[in-house]
Amino acid sequence: MIEKARSFIECMYGMSVPAFFITNRKLFIMPEEIQDTQKIFHDEVARIKTLSEAELLKVKYLGRTGVVSELMKVIPKLPVDKRASYGKQINALKDEISKILADHINRLSLEKKSSYKKEVFDVTLPGKLPCIGKKHPLTQTIADIKDVFARLGFEVVFGPEVESEYYNFDALNIPSDHPSRTDFDTFYIKEDVLLRSQTSTVQIRIMEKQKPPIRIIAPGIVYRPDTVDARHSFMFHQVEGLLVDEGVSFADLKGTLYQFIKSYFGENVQMRFRPSFFPFTEPSAEVDISCSLCSGKGCSVCSYSGWVEILGAGMVDPNVFEAVHYDAEKYTGFAFGMGVERVTMLKYGIDDIRLFYENDMRFLSQF
Amino acid sequence: MKISYEWLKDYVCFDLSPQMLAEKLTNAGLVVAGIEPVEDDYCVDIEITANRSDCLGFIGIAREVAAMTKGNIQRPELGIDISSVSDDVSQFIKVEVKEPILCPEYTARVVRNITVKPSPEWLQKRLKCIGLRPVNNVVDITNYIMMESGQPLHAFDLDKVAGRQIQVRKAESGEEIVAINGARRVLFHDMLVIADEKRPIAIAGVMGGKETEVTESTKNILIECARFEPRQVRRTSKSLGIVSDSSCRFERGTDPLGLDYASKRTAKLIFEHAGGEICKGVIDVGAVRNEAKKVVLRIDRLQKILGLEINRDVIPDILTRLQFKILNYVDNFIDVEIPSFRGDVSREIDLIEEVSRMYGYNNIPTKTSISIRGSKKSxxxxxxxxxxxxxxxxxxxxxxxxxxxxxxxxxxxxxxxxxxxxxxxxxxxxxxxxxxxxxxxxxxxxxxxxxxxxxxxxxxxxxxxxxxxxxxxxxxxxxxxxxxxxxxxxxxxxxxxxxxxxxxxxxxxxxxxxxxxxxxxxxxxxxxxxxxxxxxxxxxxxxxxxxxxxxxxxxxxxxxxxxxxANFDKKYRTPSPYPMIMRDFAILVDEGIAWASIENCINNLEISTLKEVHYFDIYRGKQIPEGKKSIAFNVSFQSHDRTLKSEEVDNESDVILDALYKKLGAELRKQ
Missing domain, CATH: 3.30.930.10 (Bira Bifunctional Protein; Domain 2)
Structure with a gap:
């Protein structure tokens, strides 16, 4: 019987049965009494270390010719009145042994599985990435700029790209003989109709329709017939800002732009206002920030000055207010404008403006 | 405009390194684009904004430096040694201006018996420093004075001016000229020229002609110092494709009172370096002494625009340093006279800018006192x-x-x-x-x-x-x-x-x-x-x-x-607590029947318990007759107030099939 059990286990589990099960005869002495059996079983179970030992023990006790079967055989020999209670005891014992062995076999087989598995779950393999797209970097910059100004109460407005000379020049106090009006500097569609060369046109359109207070920013496309190279594009984006109210001063302009620059370029950036000239603002300023690449030490991006120009600004010229019938004595205001491509190039270290319009995936996927 | 650091010191005393000078100029609105060492000097490249034509000369920049450093301008001596003066200029040249609007003023001086030769070393060095090529003493001096004063000048070989007569007139279409740079150009009738008796000898304000240029053999010269209308010069320069230091200055407008200085100074320097004698007097056509502009500046307005509390005395001080004349200063009002060279200043706001520029933009506070306001996304x-x-x-x-x-x-x-x-x-x-x-x-x-x-x-x-x-x-x-x-x-x-x-x-x-x-x-x-x-x-x-x-x-x-x-109104609706019942259909229709007509047919029945019609498959194949297709879809039913009974849904399904049959000839596909 033992041999049979042994070969069965070897066949089933592909392992050798420890010799001690076969040689230690004492283990295989058939107990006569139920209590004996129970006691011996518990001793034996306590010594189990491997799955094969557990399987062997299961054969010994619960096999067809095992200990429990042997004990069953006693029943017919017992007096009739004792048979029922003896039978119950044996069944209880059988249940107990089955349960205990099942638990052990379960536990040991789990242990065996985890210690003998062939595949190792490699959590360092790469994940399966879903594909998402990207915003164009210029859209991102415009969104960032809009965000900052929206929090300061500026509303986003738009205007046409194809404009009349009035909105692009006349109303902005640009004299009729100004060089920017020539077809070297402006694209024309026909007499008096052109592609706007600045988003300042939107200022006029809004002020014509609305009375102060005004607080707007106008992002959009502008056009200038510049020959395309790494720094120039005949089409580019600007964001124009305008604030008109009673008591608005140059100091407010500085404060507002400072808020923007800190939010967009970071807390540590320095700002510098330089006098400049635009026909539609007076006083006019160009605004520089400390060069982020060299932290103001001087590099090729900032032409070794430590500063890079990022926007033009100024107090709205009284002539502009006159064109939209605002009382320049009552209201004052400031306007500013910046090139979106320029700001984006500075922020991300992009060295060629043409990249924005080529839409190469190797470029777009980096933002 | 390129300037020489050492040369600038002729006109203003300052104790600034080239870098410090660059920073000061930049902060006053004259952006320095670069500083290049040239021998023992520096070439400082300054970007001049379109409004500041007065800074297209060393004296203009010196005025700015003097105002910034509280220094003084030093103007060179103009006095001409009387012994050098000979016969009256009118004996040698006649000038007629036919287009007084395009040429508001034309002056001519004559210097005789000069010796044309290379300029002295110091002069050549200064010109080279700012990127000009020395030619000869006469040409170099006209360039030198243009750079000094911002007023362009031109010297003609007087003996080559036919008829000793200058006419400022419109060109005749088809007239030709070869400019000093060798470019031959055909002129049009809208261009202004300087002509002698026979032909154009210069393109007004743009460039002189080759035929009358000053050469080694020149003995007598005519010094032209004039004012031309900016738009005219710009148009001509653009359409001829000739850009010169002269055209750049005239395009932006020159000082109406600057002619006399530049003309005298040129004659004096030529006399000093080329000898000869200066003819007495000057021919000056069109000289009108225009009234100086006066502007009233209000202190409270200035403070309001700049958002700055400023000391009362600072304002006249800044303006005076910039050579504005304070005529009167009472309470809130300063009456200011604008110097002739500041064509860009004519309004109160222009003066406010001048004050803020010199006060320093970076000394104006950075405030955030604007009121709170909400903004809405469109x-x-x-x-x-x-x-x-x-x-x-x-x-x-x-x-x-x-x-x-x-x-x-x-x-x-x-x-x-x-x-x-x-x-x-x-x-x-x-x-x-x-x-x-x-x-x-x-x-x-x-x-x-x-x-x-x-x-x-x-x-x-x-x-x-x-x-x-x-x-x-x-x-x-x-x-x-x-x-x-x-x-x-x-x-x-x-x-x-x-x-x-x-x-x-x-x-x-x-x-x-x-x-x-x-x-x-x-x-x-x-x-x-x-x-x-x-x-x-x-x-x-x-x-x-x-x-x-x-x-x-x-x-x-x-x-x-x-x-x-688009509609962004959102309102929550409680989902029906009653079960949804679904029925699958597969129907045979003609190939020409579009799904949209099937869907519409069902939706048009307006079955109140119908929740959704959902297409899921189309099949054409063996079991389907020619010209037909099988369309499979399911319809879900649900009520908001009760559990639907199976028979109810079956009835509605029959209604659907019936309608599909009658309207579209659709038949339920048999398995």
Whole structure:
């Protein structure tokens, strides 16, 4: 019987049965009494270390010719009145042994599985990435700029790209003989109709329709017939800002732009206002920030000055207010404008403006 | 304008290194673009803004430096040694100005018996430092004084001026001149010239002529010092393609009172370095002493504009340093006289700028005292951002392409305009082939796809939100469009449209109609999309003509229409607690019956418990008769107030089948 059990286990589990099960005869002495059996079983179970030992023990006790079967055989020999209670005891014992062995076999087989598995779950393999797209970097910059100004109460407005000379020049106090009006500097569609060369046109359109207070920013496309190279594009984006109210001063302009620059370029950036000239603002300023690449030490991006120009600004010229019938004595205001491509190039270290319009995936996927 | 650091010291005393000088100038609005060491000197390159023509000379810049450093201007001596003076100038030359508007003032001096030779070393060095090539003493001195004063001058060889007569007149069309730089130009009747008895000898304000230029053999010279109308000079310079130091200065306007100084100073220097004798007097045509401009500056206005509390005494101090004359200063008002060289200053606000510039922009406080105000996002922005986020989430990359296109490429796309209709054209395009404002975004996206395919990226998903331009009477209609390109089939593209409509809660009636009026799409697999009967877009699989290696679907939608119809009102509705019952149908219909008519037929029954009709399959095959197709769909039923009974749903199903049979001849497919 033992041999049979042994070969069965070897066949089933592909392992050798420890010799001690076969040689230690004492283990295989058939107990006569139920209590004996129970006691011996518990001793034996306590010594189990491997799955094969557990399987062997299961054969010994619960096999067809095992200990429990042997004990069953006693029943017919017992007096009739004792048979029922003896039978119950044996069944209880059988249940107990089955349960205990099942638990052990379960536990040991789990242990065996985890210690003998062939595949190792490699959590360092790469994940399966879903594909998402990207915003164009210029859209991102415009969104960032809009965000900052929206929090300061500026509303986003738009205007046409194809404009009349009035909105692009006349109303902005640009004299009729100004060089920017020539077809070297402006694209024309026909007499008096052109592609706007600045988003300042939107200022006029809004002020014509609305009375102060005004607080707007106008992002959009502008056009200038510049020959395309790494720094120039005949089409580019600007964001124009305008604030008109009673008591608005140059100091407010500085404060507002400072808020923007800190939010967009970071807390540590320095700002510098330089006098400049635009026909539609007076006083006019160009605004520089400390060069982020060299932290103001001087590099090729900032032409070794430590500063890079990022926007033009100024107090709205009284002539502009006159064109939209605002009382320049009552209201004052400031306007500013910046090139979106320029700001984006500075922020991300992009060295060629043409990249924005080529839409190469190797470029777009980096933002 | 390039200046020499050492030369500048002739006119103003300052104790600043070139770098410190550059910083001061930059902070006053004269941006220094670069500093180059030249031998023992420095060349400082200053960008002069269009309004500051007075700074196109050393004295102008010296005035700024003096104002900044509280120093003094030193003007060179003008006195001419009387012994050098000979006969009266009028004996040697006559001047007639025929165009007094284009030439408001013309002066001429004559110096006789000079010796033309190379300039002295110091003069040559100074000119070289600022990038000018020394020629001879006479030419160099006229250049030197132009650089010093900002007033251009020209010297003619007097003996070559025919008839000893100068005429300032319009050119005759077809007249020719060879300029000093060797350029031969044919002149037109709208150009102003300086002519002698026979021919033009200079292009007024732009460049002198070769024939009368000063050479080694020149003995007697005429020094021209004049004022020309800026627009005239700019036009002529542009149309002849000749730009000179002189034209750059005249274009921006010169000091009306600056002629006398420059003319005298030139004559004096020529006398000193070329000898000879200066003729007595000057011929001065058109000299009108214009009244100086006066402007009132209010202190409270200045403080209001700048947001600055400023000491009363600082303002007149700054203005005086800039050579404005304070006529009167009482309480709030300063009466200011504007010097002639500041043509850019004529209003109170101009004076406020002058004060703020010298006070220093960086000394004005950085305040944030503007009031709190809310701002609202417009519906357009909301929809645009929403769509962009969805598409990016779906894996689409956003592109930005040029709105000026080559219309020959794919016929411009031809979606929103009909065949033969014109696009908006640019009169002065950079390149003749790219001269039209686009009427569709798709050709641009197709180019982006091609570009990326050439770099190994075949499976791109692209979109762009931009304008198309449709020609109208005066200004074009600028329509915002969404365009999309994807390596996918028609129905995947349609799915995106439906997804957008659904999420924008656009419930208007949407129709899909076969469309074959563009070269972009495959004829059989394209549609026009209508919303409430109005065209809102086009969808189709890319035409073979485009040469894509993979199947590709193109879409263009009218963003403005989507924005108009979009609805962001949200209201929660409790879902029905009662179960939903579903019935599957497979029907046989004629090939020509569209799904839309089946769906409409069912929806038109207005069954109150009908929740949704859902298509899931179409089948044509062995068991299906010729000319027929099997369409499978399911219909779900649900009530908000009770559990539907099976028989009820069966009855409604029969109603549906009955209607489909009667209207469309559809039969339930037998297994």
């Amino acid at each position: 519906k357009y922005e909301t929809v645009e951002d929403f769509i962009r986020e969805i598409l990016i989430g779906l894996g689409f990359y956003e592109t930005k392409t040029f709105s000026i296109v080559n219309y020959a490429f794919l016929g411009g796309g031809n979606l929103w305009i009909s065949e033969g209709e014109e696009a908006v054209e640019i009169v002065n395009p950079l390149r003749q082939e790219e001269s039209v404002l686009r009427t569709s975004l798709l050709p641009s996206l197709i180019r982006v796809k091609m570009h990326n395919a050439n770099h190994g990226y075949e499976q791109v998903k692209l979109f762009e939100i931009a304008k198309v331009y449709l020609k109208r009477e005066k200004l074009p209609h600028e329509k915002n469009c969404l365009s999309l390109l994807e390596a996918a089939d028609f129905f995947e593209g349609k799915g995106i449209v439906q997804l957008l409509l659904k999420n924008l809660k656009i419930h208007a009636k949407c129709e899909w109609v076969n469309f074959n009026e563009t070269r972009l799409f495959k004829n059989e697999r394209a549609a026009k999309i209508l919303l409430d009967g109005k065209t809102i877009g086009y969808l189709g699989e890319a035409s073979k003509e485009l040469g894509f290696k993979t199947l590709c679907t193109l879409l263009e939608l009218d963003m403005d229409a989507l924005v108009e119809k």
